[in-house]
Amino acid sequence: MKIIKxxxxxxxxxxxxxxxxxxxxxxxxxxxxxxxxxRELSVASYLQDHLCPQLVGMDASRIExxxxxxxxxxxxxxxxxxxxxxxxxxxALWDIKGKVAGMPVYDLLGGASREGVMVYCHATGxxxxxxLEDYAKHQExxxxxxxxxxxxxxxxxxxxxxxxxxAAYEPASKGIRPDVESWSTEKxxxxxxxxxxxxxxxxxxxxxxxxxxHHRLTPMEAARxxxxxxxxKLFWMEDPTPAENQEGFRLIRQHTTTPIAVGxxxxxxxxxxxxxxxxxxDYIRSTVTHAGGITHMRRIADFAAMYQVRTGxxxxxxxxxxxxxxxxxxxxxxxxxxxxxxxxxxxxxLSVFETNWTFENGYMHPSNKPGLGIxxxxxxxxxxxxxxxxxxIARLEDGTLWNW
Ligand code: GCO
Ligand code: MG
Numbered sequence: 001m002k003i004i005k006x007x008x009x010x011x012x013x014x015x016x017x018x019x020x021x022x023x024x025x026x027x028x029x030x031x032x033x034x035x036x037x038x039r040e041l042s043v044a045s046y047l048q049d050h051l052c053p054q055l056v057g058m059d060a061s062r063i064e065x066x067x068x069x070x071x072x073x074x075x076x077x078x079x080x081x082x083x084x085x086x087x088x089x090x091x092a093l094w095d096i097k098g099k100v101a102g103m104p105v106y107d108l109l110g111g112a113s114r115e116g117v118m119v120y121c122h123a124t125g126x127x128x129x130x131x132l133e134d135y136a137k138h139q140e141x142x143x144x145x146x147x148x149x150x151x152x153x154x155x156x157x158x159x160x161x162x163x164x165x166x167a168a169y170e171p172a173s174k175g176i177r178p179d180v181e182s183w184s185t186e187k188x189x190x191x192x193x194x195x196x197x198x199x200x201x202x203x204x205x206x207x208x209x210x211x212x213x214h215h216r217l218t219p220m221e222a223a224r225x226x227x228x229x230x231x232x233k234l235f236w237m238e239d240p241t242p243a244e245n246q247e248g249f250r251l252i253r254q255h256t257t258t259p260i261a262v263g264x265x266x267x268x269x270x271x272x273x274x275x276x277x278x279x280x281x282d283y284i285r286s287t288v289t290h291a292g293g294i295t296h297m298r299r300i301a302d303f304a305a306m307y308q309v310r311t312g313x314x315x316x317x318x319x320x321x322x323x324x325x326x327x328x329x330x331x332x333x334x335x336x337x338x339x340x341x342x343x344x345x346x347x348x349x350l351s352v353f354e355t356n357w358t359f360e361n362g363y364m365h366p367s368n369k370p371g372l373g374i375x376x377x378x379x380x381x382x383x384x385x386x387x388x389x390x391x392x393i394a395r396l397e398d399g400t401l402w403n404w
Contacts, residue, residue, distance in 0.1 A: 015172060033087070036081065078267060105326070124150065144208065200233075222237070263286040268291060284304050285312050287313050289326070305335060315340055321349065322353060351377065
């Protein structure tokens with residue numbers, strides 16, 4: 001199974017995606033997602049300039065050895081660019097292995113642990129009323145788990161709100177410079193409990209509701225929020241505080257039983273070692289695309305299982321449908337599965353990435369096709385050249401740069 005080609009494609013069907021395609025001398029190919037929002041070309045270059053030339057000639061069946069070679073062999077370990085590049089290679093190799101074996105990837109991992117993968121969607125609004133409207137719409141679509149975000153009164157623009165009513169939420173914006181959002185912890189902490197109260201009053205307690213704080217609070221502020229919303233029984237509060245300071249989560253834990261989900265920006269098991277070992281979180285949100293592929297995510301999940309931490313993988317529109325498909329295969333197998341995020345994709349995106357997954361009644365299935373069960377249409381992709389785009393930054397009302 002000698003690799004004869006490793007090609008990188010950057011395409012922008014509404015947003016930028018980076019795709020790796022590996023072909024073997026038998027003519028079998030596999031695809032992997034190498035998208036890192038706002039830093040796409042760095043991963044493309046890392047692959048194109050450094051890893052792809054080395055891949056040619058390697059044996060595609062040796063997924064583990066190739067992973068170790070690119071992780072340990074670079075000497076410089078970890079980091080989002082490196083780990084996203086390794087992830088894309090890993091995904092493509094699992095895709096090839098599945099195609100050769102005639103099995104879906106979840107079967108190669110040990111087989112399905114469930115009938116379907118519960119996914120959560122996003123409901124947003126520029127006001128609580130608009131959020132309630134959007135929530136009802138998603139409930140009708142069948143979702144059983146819904147993330148709720150609303151514009152905080154008095155803040156010019158904050159995280160998680162679509163640019164116009166009814167539009168899909170997309171954090172990145174086109175152009176050279178990032179948009180600037182604003183932040184006020186005081187206004188947010190006054191508002192957030194009212195938002196959850198309105199949702200529970202109107203829709204009751206049957207659905208899981210979730211909320212993303214997006215790294216904005218200090219540990220003590222997060223503890224206060226968690227405590228003040230316990231009655232609304234959140235499935236999780238996400239990224240309450242930046243997680244470089246892992247012991248900071250001890251403080252949150254001492255004050256609240258609101259479950260915590262963290263890890264979408266992590267790229268290695270080392271980023272969550274203490275959080276998991278000390279049971280400072282309930283859900284680990286790392287993904288196949290940003291944390292070293294299926295090979296490494298499986299290690300993180302097994303480690304988390306020892307501490308009753310479950311998976312809650314990130315699934316925004318900036319992970320390509322290939323990364324989403326790979327995530328769904330992992331979700332089907334992983335015994336300590338919690339929940340999977342699914343933001344969905346535009347029609348244009350789905351003309352480039354041909355998916356076979358299904359969605360029914362709040363649950364997704366990755367398909368039983370051999371490999372990842374997804375294809376990449378190179379001709380369509382060529383119609384949409386790369387466009388510079390950036391994630392926003394956040395500033396406090398006095399201009400201080402804050403965590404976005
Ligand atoms: C989420 C995320 C995203 C990120 C985005 C950054 O929970 O879905 O926080 O909205 O902001 O993936 O690239
Ligand atoms: Mg998030």
